[in-house]
Structures are given as C-alpha cells and as structure tokens.
Amino acid sequence: MQNRPILVIGATGKTGRRVASRLEARDIAVRRGSRNSDIPFDWEAPDTLGPALTGVRAAYVTYFPDLAFPGAVNKLESLCETARDVGVEHLVLLSGRGEHHARLGEDVVRASGVDFTIVRAAWFAQNFSEGYLRDPILAGVLPMPGGDIAEPIIDIEDIADVAVAALTEDGHSGELYEVTGPRLMTFAEMAAALSQATGREIRHLPISFEDFHANVAQAGGDFVADVFTSIARETLDGRNAHITDGVMRALGRPPRDFADFAHAVARAGAWTSAA
Template identity: 60%
Template sequence: MTENTAENTAENTAGNTTGNTTLVIGSTGKTGRRVAARLRARGLAVRDGSRSANPPFDWNDRATWEPALRDVRAVYVTYYPDLAAPGAADAVRALAALAVDGGVRRLVLLSGRGEPEAAAAERAVQESGAEWTIVRASWFFQNFDEGHLLEPVLGGTIALPAGDVAEPFVDAEDIADVVAEALTGDGHAGEVYEVTGPRLLTFAEAAAEISDAAGREVRYLPVSAAGYAATLKEYGVPPEEAEVLAGMFADILDGRNAHLADGVRRALGREPRDFADYVKAVAATGVWKG
C-alpha cells in the first residue's frame, strides 16, 4: 500500500461520515503536516492538500481545486510560497468562493503579521460567507531545523536582511494546536489569533542560543535583500521565488512585528513554548551536527 493510498483509506474511515472531511492545504509543510496529524489523532477524516496527494491540490492548477474540496466540511488554508506573493489574495478569494459554493462551512487561514498582501487574503476569507478564523504568524522556530535556515545553520552563518530587528519567533507546534482547535472547536469563528512566542529575539540572539545548545558556533550575518536573494538561489530556491522571499523579508523585517501577542493563550488557555525549550529539544536530535 502506498503512502497516499493509506492516507486516503484513513480519510474514508476516520470519522466515518461523508462530508465531515477537513482539507489541509499544504499538508506536507511545517504547520500542515502537524495539523493533519492532530486531526487524525482525534479520529477525524483528513484530506491531504498537496500536489502529490490523491486527489492532488495545486495552487497553480485551479482544475485541482474542486476535486480536493468535494465533500469537505472545513479547510485549513496555507498559501505557497507566501501570501505576499503576487496573485495570492486573488487565489485565496477564488478558492474560498469555490469552497463555500461546494458546502464548506469553516475556513482557517494561516496569515502573516504586518503584511498588506496578507491582509487582502484575510479579507477574502472573511467575506466568503463561511465561518472563519485567522491565525497570524511570523517566523517559525522550525525554520532553523526544518526549513530554509537549516543549511545556513549547518554552515555556521545565518545571513538575512534583518539588521538587529527583534522577532517574536513562534513554535509551529503551537500554531498547529491553535489551528486544530479552530477547525474543530467551538467559539473560534470570527476570531483573529495573532500567535507569537513568549519573548522577542534578534537573529543574533537566536543564533547564539542555537550555538549554545548545539555546541558549535553559529553566527548571524546581516545582508542586503539582493544578497539574500543570491544566497537563496545558491541553495536551489527558484529565482522568482527567491526574489519574492528576499523582498518580503526586507520589507517585514523592519521592526513592525517587534511586539508580542496573546493568540496562543486566547485560543488554547496556555502560554506559548519558549525558544530555549525548542533549541534544547532539537539539539538533542543531532540535526544541527550536520
């Protein structure tokens, strides 16, 4: 049995109710796979929203949207590569309209903090006619061990166009807990949860904490947006995506998000996980040893 076949079998048996399925767009991503795992652990039917799933979902191929949405009750909406990308808000609006027309009752959007383009996508979901919840997040802890910053960490230098700006890094595990609760629980419709960790950190401070936990030097190097785009391309990021990401990072890493928010506490009734706990746990896995 292939992985997709197993997942589809789980979808058809978990919950055992037609039309009770949750579509998790970006189900192979940092938050999506965690959300899908949480829903399945609750015995709920989950449909994976990715290009490799069956049926597939691809933001760039609208013909895949309707089959993926068929008999779906709720959708976790994450946009690739980012809501700041050109056309993202229009795509989210079109998807939300198609979802509501098909009977979807609840939409949960992973949004950004302080991004005008993300705000447009939020409005698209809010105006869709579905029950909606917005989860705003910025930099994930897991960018340092699962994402585009892992190779720089292993290389000993994290180069970003961030200056000495502080960020409220947030754990993807906390995001997934909030999203799973918003998808399944009561009292979250119409809520905007801005999620952060419990403290602000500069990238230099984050690198220092990783260094201490990993037992090897990792330094932070501030660079220009153009320099960062070049670095992304060296690591294999497609040129157009690299330019979008570099421009977005240079824009939002200007201090606009240098404040904490209470979204995790409001949604879950507990405090968010601290970066120190994250680096200790990751260092124990050996992933930062290379």
C-alpha cells in the same frame, strides 16, 4: 455531519503535516491536500479545487510559498468561492504577520461568506531546522538582514495546535489569532540560543538585503528570491517587534520559548549533517 473530513491544504508542508497528524491522532478524518494526493489539490490547477473541497466539513488553508506571490490572493478568492458553493462550513487561514498581501488574503476570507478563523503568524522557528537556514546553521552561521531588529519568533508546533483547536472546537469562529513567541529576540540572540542548544558556536552574520536575495536565489531561483526579499524588506523594519496573546487566547497556555524549541530540535538531530 462530523464524520465529514477536514481538508488540509499543503499537507506535506511545515504546518500542514503537523495539523494533519494531530487531527488523525484524534481519529478525525483528514483529506490531505497536495498535488499527489488521491484527490489532488493544486493551486495552479483550478479544476482541482471543486473535487478537493467537495464533501469536507472544514479546511486548513495555506498558500505555498507565500500569499505575497503574484496571483495568490486571486487564487485564494477562487478557493473561497468554491468552498462556499460546495458547503464547506469553516476555513482556517494561515496568514503572515506584517505582510500587506497577507492582509489582502485575510480580507478575502472574511468576505467569503464562510465561517472562518485567521491565524496570523510571526516568523517560524523551524526556518532554522527545516527551511533555507538549516544549511547555514550547520556551517555555524546565521545570515540574516535586518540588523538588530527583534522578532517574537514562533515554534510552529504552536501554530499547528492553534489551527487544530480552530478546526475542531467551538469558540473560534470569526477570530483573528496573531501568534508570536513569548519574547522578542534579535538574530544575534537567536544565534546564541542555537549555540547553547547545539553545543557549538553559531554566529549571527549581518548581511544586506542584496546578499539575502542572492542566498535565497541559490536555493530557490530569482523569482522566489524576489518575493522573499520583498517580504523581508517589508517586515524586518520593526513593525513586528512586539509580542501578542494569540496562542494564550486560542489555547489557554503561553507559547513555547525559542530556547525550548532549539534544545528539543537539537536532541532530535535536526542539526546533524545526516538529518
């Protein structure tokens, strides 16, 4: 039964493409779940769930853009029911740290009747290099609300490693891995680390949540901005200002430091205008 593929939902996304690549590097069959796949997967098209899940051994489950989006938890429940009905053996859910709706999604997976692992992640370091903050970093600023709130920001290479371990190894059944980086950092400290890595000044620009909403709306529209601003208001209140041992428990090694991430990504050219 081990030759059955693993479905990677969101296989073109930040974590999904890394999970899929790691699995394929181990010669594990992967079914890449996206709207344009040979066997398409689309959260907005319920009739794609059954075909995408049929015949797979396990699934890595991400909801783009976030489990806080209206209807996301209900769609996740439908996916879990379908997974159970077609015989999927294991679900690995990517969840968000400190988010109410993400906790509701976790509860759905726990109650699904399918074996599971939950990876509850801190704020992504790659938001600076691949996400909506890349352009401001190129301009020399890091505009974020939250004041001096500290976050244990995580390199999503670690998230991918944890997810692959959960998908391929014994010993992860029923586990909740709350994954963070190895230290707390304010956004000003992150800006200083980015400055050192890039060799040019990057300045933290404290902004209001209203300004944050306006910035996100420019890139993704008001609806996306509403949800992301709600998440920022919810999570940038100090509730996540502690580190956890999820990476160590899952992998037997500490998480990567943000400074190491920044230097590696800078060397790879992520913060050059042509990247």
